[in-house]
Amino acid sequence: MSGLDSLYQQLILEHSRARTGADLASLPDVATGEPATGQGLTGQSHQLNPVCGDEITLRLSLGTAGDGQAVTEIHWDGEGCAISMASASILSEMAPGMSPLSFRHMIDHFRELMRSRGKLEADEELLQDAAALAGVAKYPARVKCAMLAWVAAEDALHQAEASQTAFRAL
């Protein structure tokens, strides 16, 4: 596979065109501190890459799963390159059902992978489809593109948890 083809793997090109979760409006706006009965908490984050103007607004909802919490949905609106859009799409597909702990663990590994300049191997079991983005690590100028949605999701999760804390404090 040529360098370019390892960056733009077929899976990435497909996700960049048919984008999972690219329907922000389908998840109601942030309901800070006022979770309706049975519904989860929502956090929202807006991230911008000032270098290229890539932009994403991402909402993440947190609900109960078994005896713990889990990410229930991710929806977003964004504009950007194939890498940033595919990355957001893949993340939206993978996230539902993950506990906050394992979600953060996955984000941490992805960040470490992206920053490795290609020296780290992707943990394919952990990253699933996102492992296809491993090729980005060899293109330092594109790492921020791949990270955009992940940074937004990490922040949105934090916002959702913060709103929960605020609600409990009432």
Added chain:
Amino acid sequence: MTMVSTPAWGDAQVSALDDDEVRRIRNDFPVLEQEINGKPLIYLDSGATSQNPRSVLEAEQEFYEQRNSAVHRGAHHLAVEATDAFEDARATVARFVGVQDDELVWTANATAGLNLLAYSFSNASVDRAAGGAERFALKPGDEVLVTEMEHHANLIPWQELCRRTGATLKYIPLDDAGALRLEEAARLMTSRTRILAFTHTSNVLGNINPVDVLVRMAREVGALVVLDACQSAPHLPLDFKALDVDFAVFSGHKMLGPTGIGAVYGRRELLNAMPPFLTGGSMITTVTMEEARYLPAPQRFEAGTPPISQAVALAAAVNYLSETGMRRIALREAELGQRLVTGLSAIDGVRVLGPGPGEERTGLAAFDVAGVHAHDVGQYLDNLGIAVRVGHHCAQPLHRRLGLSASTRASTYLYTTSEEVDLLVEAVAQVRPYFGVTASGAAS
């Protein structure tokens, strides 16, 4: 050499550089000899930063090896030599843009030059008592006029100046093709307009703005004219006196020179009436514990140790340009600009921003590829060894006006061959198929 006194560089006696000459010119640029991803480097990003001929690199090295010293101080031999080299460089560059030596102030780059002007006017606004500074002072009700196509460097300093002084920033809007709406310019230019700041040639559109028309409008209302010559000084024969602007800025690294140096031209009587921006050493006559008196321009605006070796190298750069001939370079780049716009416009789904084929254009073209983000276009081209600029090119309002957030820009210079332009066009034609985008712009 004789300086060109009019912007009409399409002179019958002068011919464009031809491909054979360009091939010889390329031998002077060591950086162009390399391969990227196994392909010969095709450098089409001179609009961002140009490459340096050996004579420029050698001039800087020679300065450090033979004459390095502080300037305008010290009585020792090297200090004299360095000062001479530094001031000779100023004279060379001043002549290159048709102005007097003491009307050219060294800055770090063009952005620093525009900030120098804005901050000097800002200082005049808060300290109206400063001798002769009243004419530069802004107050609520005053207006600064820019255009919608400006580089952020010629926009944000004026936004900030207006915010600090209570003046109002207005802008000349663009039509759908990206040209200035001159009828709007005429309407916006009123007795309230104190400063008109605009770019000579857009770093995105590649158009050439009608300096004469705008200067005439500004003169009628008594506004000061600031010209951003960043993209014109490297590519067109320039004479700021003939253009009749009050101030102009340009950057060394875009005209074969090193980074770290740029210049502000200002009419002598204006520069000497303006309050200083940066203060400190090298710009004073008498200093007491209470106050200081300032030298006339250019030293008035050159506090601290200036970019000395950079000035020497920039002089070598303009000598290289002058010896090649600015009119020949401009004609050559006009041809390359046409080759770009004609070739790119013919590709399905590619929209070139700014003037269309056959219309006046400099040697650059920014374009949008429907369905493929500029970053991906740039990545595809880089894989083929082709270096272009992607993004908003520090012109977000312009892109927004054209309905885009980013574009891809190919910019040529005197070392660009016709084949390189053709290879770019061929490569761009492959972009949409590679990313699986169909003719309609939808995913296949």
